[in-house]
Amino acid sequence: MNLREIDLNLLVVFQQLYKERRVSVVADNLGLTQPAVSNALGRLRKMMGDELFLRSARGMEPTPYASQLAEPIDFALTTIRDTLERQLEFDPAASERRFTIAMTDLGEIHFLPRLMRRLAELAPGVTISTVRNTAVNLSDELESGRVDIAIGLLPQLKAGFFQRNLFRQRYVCIFREGHALDKDALTLQDFEEAQHVVVVAGGTGHAIVDEVIAKRGIKRNVRLSVPHFVALGHILSNTDLIATVPERYVREGMAPFKLRYLPHPVPLPEFDVNLFWHAKFHKEPGSQWLRNVIADLSVAQGVGTAPAAQPGFRSDANISAINTPKVS
Numbered sequence: 001m002n003l004r005e006i007d008l009n010l011l012v013v014f015q016q017l018y019k020e021r022r023v024s025v026v027a028d029n030l031g032l033t034q035p036a037v038s039n040a041l042g043r044l045r046k047m048m049g050d051e052l053f054l055r056s057a058r059g060m061e062p063t064p065y066a067s068q069l070a071e072p073i074d075f076a077l078t079t080i081r082d083t084l085e086r087q088l089e090f091d092p093a094a095s096e097r098r099f100t101i102a103m104t105d106l107g108e109i110h111f112l113p114r115l116m117r118r119l120a121e122l123a124p125g126v127t128i129s130t131v132r133n134t135a136v137n138l139s140d141e142l143e144s145g146r147v148d149i150a151i152g153l154l155p156q157l158k159a160g161f162f163q164r165n166l167f168r169q170r171y172v173c174i175f176r177e178g179h180a181l182d183k184d185a186l187t188l189q190d191f192e193e194a195q196h197v198v199v200v201a202g203g204t205g206h207a208i209v210d211e212v213i214a215k216r217g218i219k220r221n222v223r224l225s226v227p228h229f230v231a232l233g234h235i236l237s238n239t240d241l242i243a244t245v246p247e248r249y250v251r252e253g254m255a256p257f258k259l260r261y262l263p264h265p266v267p268l269p270e271f272d273v274n275l276f277w278h279a280k281f282h283k284e285p286g287s288q289w290l291r292n293v294i295a296d297l298s299v300a301q302g303v304g305t306a307p308a309a310q311p312g313f314r315s316d317a318n319i320s321a322i323n324t325p326k327v328s
Contacts, residue, residue, distance in 0.1 A: 008080075010047070011073050013040040017052075018070045021059035090285035092123035099290055100129045102138055102150035104201060105230040106249050107273075111151060114297045122293065133204060142278040148287055150276040151294070153205035162282055163274040164291065164319040166298040167248075171209060171268045174232070174250050174261040175242040186262045188218070197224040197232065197241040205271065209244055212268055233257035244268075279321070 016026040023041075027034045045052055048069070053060040062070065103111065108130060119126050131147060139157060141147040150157070151166070173186050181190055198220075199206070213220065223241060226232070232243055237257040250261045275294060281287045 006047070007043075008077075010040050010044050011077060013037060014044055014052070014066075014069070015074055015077055017041065017060055018062055018066065018074075021053075021061070023060065090289045092126060092289055094125070095123055095286070096125040096127075097286055098127045098129060099148045099286070100131060100146065102131050102133050102141070102147050102152075104133060104152055104204060105228045106201075106246065107151045109229070110248055110252055111294065111297070115294065118293055118297060142276070143280065145278075145281065148277070148281070149291060149294075152273060153271050154274070154276055155205045157276050160279050161276050162279060162319055162321050163276050164295060166273045166275055166295065168270050168272050169246050169248050170270045171244050171264050172247045172250060172261040173242055173264050174236060174245050174254065174259055176237050176239075177258045177260055179240060179242070179260070181242065181262070182260050183262075186265050188265045191242075191265045192219050192221075194221065194242045195223045195240060196220045197226065197235055197239075197243045198222050199229055199232065199243065199245070200225050200227055201229070206246075208271070209268060213266055216266065218266060233259065246271075 012030065013026065016029055017023070017037075020026050020029065023034050023037050026032075027037045030037070032040075041053060048065070050065040051063055052066040053062055055061075112128070112130070115128065119128070131141075133150065133152060133154065138147065138150060138154070139161075142150060142157075143160065157163070173181075173191065175181055175194075181194060198210070201207070224235070226235070229245065229249060232245065233254055233256065235241060236243060236259055244264065245261075247261070250259065254261075275291055277287055277291065
């Protein structure tokens, strides 16, 4: 017998007939008509090559072959039902799982200190590994599960992914204290005449800054380009260069370098920092838990939009599918 030809619904009818022995009762239990149950029995007889159930004064009596099949079919259906209905759990306090998160150095500055403090409270055995968005094929790594989640401005993640907004922020201009531009406001002329360091954050959406500036015909005297944000503090604090960076980076990572920032003179679009995961892992308990922990941290900082709840155990809120992936 070819398993591909077996309709599990027929086995459910078999199970019910063996238990109830009456077509009318089985029809009521399964929400079917009596002819539908009789038709299913006919298909079962053809598939099994046996009458299976015979009419008698006591109802539908099973044949010896049906009696032989009854126990393994009941076991198989019960196993399938229990597997589908079982609520998988993730116990953070007992887990020693290692999660891999894709993020930029900017994300590490903002998220990792808070996340590690929270994990020390909730999940002391859980460990975190980070990878750069540009160091891997992010879409493939998320789909395979080698990377659990990604955080950032990542427009390259298309269909098959979910995203959850963490916060929105704007771009600002940053420079050292005592800089000639260290004043109340920055003009467009100031911006064009200054010397710039540019962060070329490949694999993210931050390239929109360069695109907007170029489209507006604004000239920049770019003296230095670097591939990441982490060195900016050292560079800016010891030079007269200025940089265009996300505001949260300045507020949280630049205090040791005595830097100042002003609103950007170019009307740049604000951007969303989102949490991304593949649809295959949308209901995976460990992934759900970590996503909620990170979302709770954003809420605690006053930049998230999700409602308050027990930390780390809220069901996903404020999430959206990218190009509506199908989740089974």
